[in-house]
Amino acid sequence: MSDTNAGTGHALADARERDAADPLGEYREHFSVPDGERYMDGNSLGLASDTALATLERVVDEWRELAIRGWEAADPDWFHYGEHLGDLLAPLVGARESEVVVANSTTVNIHTLIGTFLDTLPGTPAGPDPSADPPAVLVNDLDFPTDHYAIRAQFRQRGIDPDEALVAVESRDGRTIEEADIEAALRERDDVGIVFMPSVLYRSGQLLDIDRITAAAHEHGALAGFDCAHSVGAVDHALGDAGADDEGADFAVWCSYKYLNAGPGATAGLYVHERHHGTTPALAGWWGNDKSTQFEMRHTYEGADTAGAWQIGTVPMLSSAPIEGAAELVREAGIERVREKSLALTDYLINLVDDRLGDDFSVGTPREHARRGGHVAIEHPEGYRVSEALRDRGVVVDFRPPNVVRVCPAPLYTRYEDVWRVIETIEEIVESDVHLEYDPRGGGVT
Ligand SMILES: Cc1ncc(COP(=O)(O)O)c(C=O)c1O
Missing domain, CATH: 3.90.1150.10 (Aspartate Aminotransferase, domain 1)
Known part of the structure; x- marks a missing residue:
């Protein structure tokens, strides 16, 4: 050598x-760096850290010692844990605490957020003008596949043909996407209701300009959403200030097992700008209900007035607890x-x-x-x-x-x-x- x-x-x-x-x-x-290895796969699965394992072990101990009482008596309590983790992650994505929550998986979050915002647009059965032409969602041809699968499924559920409505900006070189081509697509068609782009392309590692894409989407009357799976924990974000007038991106999703180092399949995160709080989630569930009335067990959903409304079922404590310790390291650094x-x-x-x-x-x-x-x-x-x-x-x-x-x-x-x-x-x-x-x-x- x-x-x-x-x-x-x-x-x-x-x-x-x-x-x-x-x-x-x-x-x-x-971190537990595997012995004798050069670990270069943290964009797929980040490594375990002592701090992530400590918060996981704390929750395991709480389960052992408190059992059902953990929902209220644990510290922090489990009942609000998704919101608590959202508060910790908010500075990493440049958003207000109320705009971020830890919930579900990234793919499920794409389903619920794309579905939610489709339902606000003309041309969808629940939208303001169901008889209008259906809205398009603008993506790109280098996206991670799950994004397209989820969006297509959301179109199908609304009786909209995904082959017509899912529009992919083409890469010029097979590696990267030009923001100018996203802008051109928005100029060329007047039916784009949502622009949904990755912050970082999973293959080439290109970082896209969230600010510019948000501005372009808004200029053309579309919403701007982002899949930030490959950037949260590695890149600083300003989701809440993106756009021409710092008006903020509309929504975003990400996973916690890459640069956040929270373990395989760790619970994902999502951001919804506060101007959209109060919108009915497409995949509603009791965990997104206003916490103060959740246990009244009414049959009518009363969503939280925060991004917490996009939670669905019970927060998976054991898949979420490592995020607390893992995020602590990123925040401290x-x-x-x-x-x-x-x-x-x-x-x-x-x-x-x-x-x-x-x-x-x-x-x-x-x-x-x-x-x-x-x-x-x-x-x-x-x-x-x-x-x-x-x-x-x-x-x-x-x-x-x-x-x-x-x-x-x-x-x-x-x-x-x-x-x-x-x-x-x-x-x-x-x-x-x-x-x-x-x-x-x-x-x-x-
Ligand atoms: C850009 C992107 N989006 C979504 C996902 C998948 O998310 P999940 O399987 O956690 O739902 C990945 C996984 O690597 C990804 O790279």
Whole structure:
């Protein structure tokens, strides 16, 4: 193993110097980093931390000791726990506490929020003018599939043909979406009722301009919603101030198991701007009822006057408790500093790809900071086999078809040295052609 690269000056010693000077370096100690591994998959599943496990264990103890009394006697009480976690996450997404709640899964939140807002629009059975032409939802052709599945299902439930009403902005290069193309689509059609875009594209890692998209949607009379699964916990947000007049995005969803490090399948989060509070949720449930009357057990739903109204059933305490401890670390580190380190790590990674890997490798992630999320898409014609060979050598990355190795140096626990080692391992793999010993792509979770 060499520890220098004389040609570029990218020495291991340099990586170590960066680590020594890293103001967030101490946060790594909170995490269970798998022994001997370079864990680069925090954009898929973040690592366990002592603080997340502590709040989980506290809730387990409360269950053991308080049983049913935990709903009121636990601290914080379980009854308002979704709202409590919403308060903790609100600063991470740039929203008011009343606008954020932890509830459901991301996919369920897309269902309920798209359904809710479709029901406010002309051309839907529950909307103000059911006889009008149905509204379109503007998405893009690089979206994570679940977004389209959920929106299509919501259209079908309203008797609207999703093939007509789900409109995808096309990528020019197969990697990124131009905000200008979203604006052009809004100019070209006058039927868009909702623009629903990701904050960060799951494959290329492009960060989209939430401010600009919100402004464009509102200028054309559409609502602006966002899937922030790949940005919450890694990128600072200002959802509440987005748009031309700081009027705020309308709604957003995200998951807690990526950069928030709250564990596999942890309860998701959602944001609804306060101007929409009081709107009837499409998927109503008793947990979204006003807390003060919930236990009166009336058969008429009386929604909370906060984002809490979009909760559905009982808060899943064991899947939510780790969010409390995990969010504490992001809050303490400061989301701006987390973002700063994330960009420094991905800059470092991109430079190493450019300087040390051969021409078969390229970076599919935008280089401008303002257009880059928390991971880097390294493209290679044999990306799948390279990713498998990396995993066998203790470098945990994932693969996304057709040719993308996603490398995520999650800022709270990744060192510059880890990034350096990733590149070194890729070099070793391709120099020896050992990746060609792996079968071409099969199925399964990568
Ligand atoms: C952008 C995006 N949206 C939604 C999801 C899925 O959310 P869930 O399976 O938690 O409902 C993911 C999962 O990786 C994602 O990347």
